[in-house]
Amino acid sequence: MTVQAAPARPAAPPAPPVPAARRRIRPGRIGVHAFLMAVSLAFLAPLLLAVYASLRPYDETSEHGYFSLPRHLSLDYYRQAFSDSGMTKYFVNTMIIAVPGVLVTLFLASFVAFALARLKMRGGIVLLMLFTAGNLLPQQVIVTPLYVVFNRIPLPYWMSDSMTMYDSYWAVVVVQIGFQLGFCVFVLANFMRTLPQEILEAAIVDGAGVWTQYWRITLPLCRPALAALGTLQFTWMYNDFLWALVFISDGDKLPITSALNNLRGQFFTDYNLLAAGSVIVALPTLVVFLLLQRHFIAGLTLGSSKG
Numbered sequence: 001m002t003v004q005a006a007p008a009r010p011a012a013p014p015a016p017p018v019p020a021a022r023r024r025i026r027p028g029r030i031g032v033h034a035f036l037m038a039v040s041l042a043f044l045a046p047l048l049l050a051v052y053a054s055l056r057p058y059d060e061t062s063e064h065g066y067f068s069l070p071r072h073l074s075l076d077y078y079r080q081a082f083s084d085s086g087m088t089k090y091f092v093n094t095m096i097i098a099v100p101g102v103l104v105t106l107f108l109a110s111f112v113a114f115a116l117a118r119l120k121m122r123g124g125i126v127l128l129m130l131f132t133a134g135n136l137l138p139q140q141v142i143v144t145p146l147y148v149v150f151n152r153i154p155l156p157y158w159m160s161d162s163m164t165m166y167d168s169y170w171a172v173v174v175v176q177i178g179f180q181l182g183f184c185v186f187v188l189a190n191f192m193r194t195l196p197q198e199i200l201e202a203a204i205v206d207g208a209g210v211w212t213q214y215w216r217i218t219l220p221l222c223r224p225a226l227a228a229l230g231t232l233q234f235t236w237m238y239n240d241f242l243w244a245l246v247f248i249s250d251g252d253k254l255p256i257t258s259a260l261n262n263l264r265g266q267f268f269t270d271y272n273l274l275a276a277g278s279v280i281v282a283l284p285t286l287v288v289f290l291l292l293q294r295h296f297i298a299g300l301t302l303g304s305s306k307g
Helices: 029-053 058-064 074-085 087-118 124-134 138-150 168-193 197-205 210-222 223-239 242-247 254-262 270-291 295-302
Strands: none
Touching: 029 058, 029 270, 058 210, 058 270, 074 254, 074 270, 087 124, 087 168, 087 210, 087 223, 087 254, 087 270, 124 168, 138 168, 138 242, 168 223, 168 242, 197 210, 210 223, 223 295, 242 254, 254 270, 270 295
8 A cells, every 4th residue: 555645735925025114113213213313403403503694684684583584595695704704815724734734643643553553562551541641631731831832942934934833833733733643543553453463464474564564554454544533633623723823923824713703893793794604614624524424434333343
C-alpha cells in the first residue's frame, strides 16, 4: 500500500504594504516635532521681524505698529543702508581679520591635535586639558593687560601705522587665534582619536614620515570636522565686536559690526533702516553656512552611529 503525499499548498501572497497615510503616528513623535517647530520659530522670529521691518517705511510702522499688515514694501532701505554706512570698506576690514584668523587657527589646531592624538606624547592629556581650560577664561579679564602689552610691542611701519601692535589688524587676529585655538584643538584631537590606527600603521610601513602622515593622510580625513569648525570660527570672528573696539582706534579699520553705528542719528534713529543694515551684515555668515552646510552637518554628526 503506497501513501501519496498531500500536494503542497501554495504560499500565501505577501501582504500589501500599509499606505503611509494609514500608519499609526505616535503621540511622542508629534510632541517632539511640535517642540522643535516652536523652538525654531522662537529663534527665527527676531530675524523674520527684522526682514519684515526693513521692507516697510518707518512712517508706516510708527503709525500702525511693527506687527500690522504692510501697505507698501520696497528694498529702498537696503540700498540706503549699504551706501550710508560705507559697508564695502568695513566688509574688507572684517575679511582681513576673519579669513587669516580662521585659516591660521585651523592650521595650528590641527598641528597640535595631531601631536596629541596620534604621536602619543607624554602629558598629552594634561596639555589638552590646559587648552580646553583656556576657553573658560573670561575675555574681559585680560583686556587691560593685553592693551598695555600691545602698546609696547613695536612693529615696522609697513605692518602698523602706529608703529606698535595696538591699532592694527594684527592685534585682533592674534587675540582671536589665541582664544579660539583651545576649542579647535579639543574638537580635532577627539576626532583624530576616532580614525582607524591601521591607516597610519600602513603608511608607516610604506615609509611615510610624520609630515606625510599629517598632511596627506590625517588631514584629508578630518575634512568634515575642519569644515564644521571653519563655519563656527568664521561666524564667531565675523560677529566679534569687543576686541576690535578695544585694540583699534582708527575708525577706518573697524570691522563690519561697527558699521551699524553709522546708521544711528544723533537725535533720531530709523530702526527700519537699522534692521536693513543688520540683515546685510548677517548675509555673509549665512552664505558661508549654505556653502559648507553638507560638511557642517557631517561634522556635527561624527561618531553618532558608533557604540
